[in-house]
Amino acid sequence: MSEDQVSTCGPGTGELTLDGSVPVVEITGLWTKYGRTVVHQDLNLEIEQGEIMSIVGGSGTGKTTLLRQMLGLEHPARGCVRVFGEDISEIASDQLQQLRNHWGMLFQQGALYSALTVFENIAQPMRELHVLPEDLVHDAVLLKMNMVGLGPEHANKMPSDLSGGMVKRVALARALALEPKLLFLDEPTAGLDPDLSEAFVALIKSLHRELGLTVVMVTHDLDTLFALSTRIAVLAEKHVIALGPLADLLKVDHPFIKEFFLGDRGRRALEALEEKTSTEK
Ligand SMILES: Nc1ncnc2c1ncn2[C@@H]1O[C@H](COP(=O)(O)OP(=O)(O)OP(=O)(O)O)[C@@H](O)[C@H]1O
Ligand SMILES: [Mg+2]
Numbered sequence: 001m002s003e004d005q006v007s008t009c010g011p012g013t014g015e016l017t018l019d020g021s022v023p024v025v026e027i028t029g030l031w032t033k034y035g036r037t038v039v040h041q042d043l044n045l046e047i048e049q050g051e052i053m054s055i056v057g058g059s060g061t062g063k064t065t066l067l068r069q070m071l072g073l074e075h076p077a078r079g080c081v082r083v084f085g086e087d088i089s090e091i092a093s094d095q096l097q098q099l100r101n102h103w104g105m106l107f108q109q110g111a112l113y114s115a116l117t118v119f120e121n122i123a124q125p126m127r128e129l130h131v132l133p134e135d136l137v138h139d140a141v142l143l144k145m146n147m148v149g150l151g152p153e154h155a156n157k158m159p160s161d162l163s164g165g166m167v168k169r170v171a172l173a174r175a176l177a178l179e180p181k182l183l184f185l186d187e188p189t190a191g192l193d194p195d196l197s198e199a200f201v202a203l204i205k206s207l208h209r210e211l212g213l214t215v216v217m218v219t220h221d222l223d224t225l226f227a228l229s230t231r232i233a234v235l236a237e238k239h240v241i242a243l244g245p246l247a248d249l250l251k252v253d254h255p256f257i258k259e260f261f262l263g264d265r266g267r268r269a270l271e272a273l274e275e276k277t278s279t280e281k
Contacts (some may be wrong), residue, residue, distance in 0.1 A: 001184070004272055006076075006077070006078050007076060007079075007080055007087055007089050007090055008028070008029060008078065008079055008080045008082075009080035009081075009087035009089075009090065011088075011115050012082070012085060012086045012087055013085060013086075014086075014095075014099065015029040015084075015086075016084040016085065016086055016095070016099060016102065017084050017085035018084055018181060019153070020048075020049035020050070021048075022082075022084075022085040022276070023046040023047055023082075024047050024048065024083070024084060024181070024182055024214045025045070025046070025047040025048050025050055025053075025081075025082070025083055025182075025216065026045075026046050026047075026080075026081075026082040026085075027043060027044060027045040027046070027066075027069070027079070027080070027081050027237055028043065028044055028079060028080045029042050029043075029078065029079040029080065030042070030043040030044070030069065030076050030078070030079035030080070031043075031060065031076060031077040031078040032065055032066075032069060032074060032076065032083060033077040033082055034075060036179075038116060038238060039057045039062040039065050039238065040062050040065070040066065040069075040238055040239065041238035041239055041240075042079070042239055042280070043066070043079070043238070043239040043240055044233075044239070044240060045066075045233055045243070047189075047214060047216060049181075049214050050212060050213075050214055051214060051215070051230035051231060052208060052214075052215040052217060052228050052229050052230045052231075053069075053214075053215070053216050053217070053228040053229070053230065053232075053233060054218070054219060054220045054225050054229055054231070054232045054233070055216070055217070055232075055233050056218075056219070056220075056225065056232060056233070056234055056235065056260065057233060057234060057235030057236055057256075058236065058256065061235045061236060061238075062235060062238070063218045063235055064218065065215065066177055066235070067077065067184055067186060067218060068082060069081050069088075070088070070170065070184070070216065071088075071103075071105070071184065072088040072089065072091070072096060072099075073237070075089045076089060083099060083103075083182075084099065084102065084181075084182075086099070090229075097257050098167045101129070101178050102178075102180055102181050103180045103181070103184060104174075104175030104176055104177070104178065104180040104182070104184070105170050105175055105183075105184045105186075106168075106172055106175045106183070106184065106185045106186065107171075108186050108187045108188075108190050108191075109186040110160040111167055111168070111170075111171035112167060112170055112171055112174070113159070114158070114159050114160065114241050115240075116135070116159075116259060117155065117156050117157060117159075118145070118150070118154050118155055118156070118157050118159070118162070118170050119141055119155040119156060119160060119275060120143065121170055121171075121176045122141045122144055122170065122173045122203045123137050123138075123171060123177075124174070124176060124177075125177040125178050126140060126177050126178065129135075129178070130197070132164075133231060140169075141155070141177075142155070144173040144174075144176055144177055145170075145173055147173065147176065147207065148170070148172050148173045148203060148207075149169060149203065150169055150170065150173065152167050154166070155171075157201065158253065162195075163196075164191055164192055164194035164196065165192055165199065166198065168188070168189075168192065168196075168200055169200075169203070172203070172207075172271065174206075176211075179211075180213070181212075181213065181214060182214045182215075182216070183208075183213050183214070183215045184215075184217075185192045185204070185215060185216070185217040185218070185219070186217075186218050187219055187220065187221075188200065188204065188217065188219065188224065189201065189219065189223075189224045190202075190219075190220070190221070197221065197224065198199070198223070200264065201223070201224050201227045201228060203227060204229070205234050208228075214229075217229070222265055222266060222268075222269035223269050223272060223273075225269075226269055226270065227273070228244075229278075230245065230248065231243060231244055231245055231281040232244070232245070232246060232249055234249065234252075234254075234257055234260075241254060241256075241257075242254065242257060246261075246262070249261060250262070
């Protein structure tokens with residue numbers, strides 16, 4: 001951290017807290033700056049164990065940058081970002097490695113290594129640990145493939161031979177390779193047609209339930225947002241202007257929130273959600 005960057009976390013315990021007794025992510029008074037551009041100004045956000053927290057906001061409001069702060073890829077100009085109780089910008093490198101083993105990431109771009117097979121892509125995070133014997137890696141990869149609905153017949157395929165939906169499934173299997181407690185999703189359904197998107201949302205929902213994951217997701221897709229979110233954080237004016245379950249946000253009187261949730265797109269997605277929940281009952 002350089003001199004113009006000030007972490008205000010104070011000392012931690014030096015140990016990751018994985019039992020849910022502290023928020024999985026705790027952001028207080030965060031400022032992010034690029035030169036003179038202020039992206040986040042006094043931003044606060046807490047993410048509790050087991051929830052699916054979605055982050056929404058207009059283009060350029062700093063959603064991806066906020067994810068990057070949580071991953072330790074950006075540093076606060078001021079403020080504090082704790083993950084599993086530890087200050088991510090002050091963390092020792094061996095602990096950062098340990099932390100990385102507890103989270104998985106699914107990014108929109110560059111999701112897979114194009115020169116590696118499906119099997120090799122999923123095996124790669126396991127092999128990097130250098131502790132698992134090859135036969136266990138083999139079994140674990142097939143297990144993860146099964147978890148995301150991919151049969152073993154796909155193991156030797158190259159990414160270029162897969163459909164968009166399958167690429168996402170392989171990327172998800174890889175994100176889950178080390179059995180993370182925390183999963184980051186950046187636009188998980190971008191580029192998928194509505195049917196594939198719906199199937200992928202159902203998959204994330206069931207994995208979230210079965211594995212007890214905490215999920216942090218950025219999405220523009222309202223159907224995905226409504227189907228998955230436990231709570232939604234709305235980013236505007238450089239900070240979180242509203243936070244809560246969908247039902248609470250619908251009552252917030254703010255021009256961006258009104259347009260986002262109750263504009264044409266929002267209304268259509270809400271109608272679809274209502275239809276879906278009434279047929280599920
Ligand atoms: N490395 C960087 N250097 C300078 N400015 C940056 C950098 N990364 C992001 N920014 C700026 O920070 C702001 C927030 O960017 P960010 O990518 O987080 O927005 P976003 O909310 O994810 O937008 P989108 O919805 O379009 O993906 C933008 O104004 C962007 O130009
Ligand atoms: Mg972005």
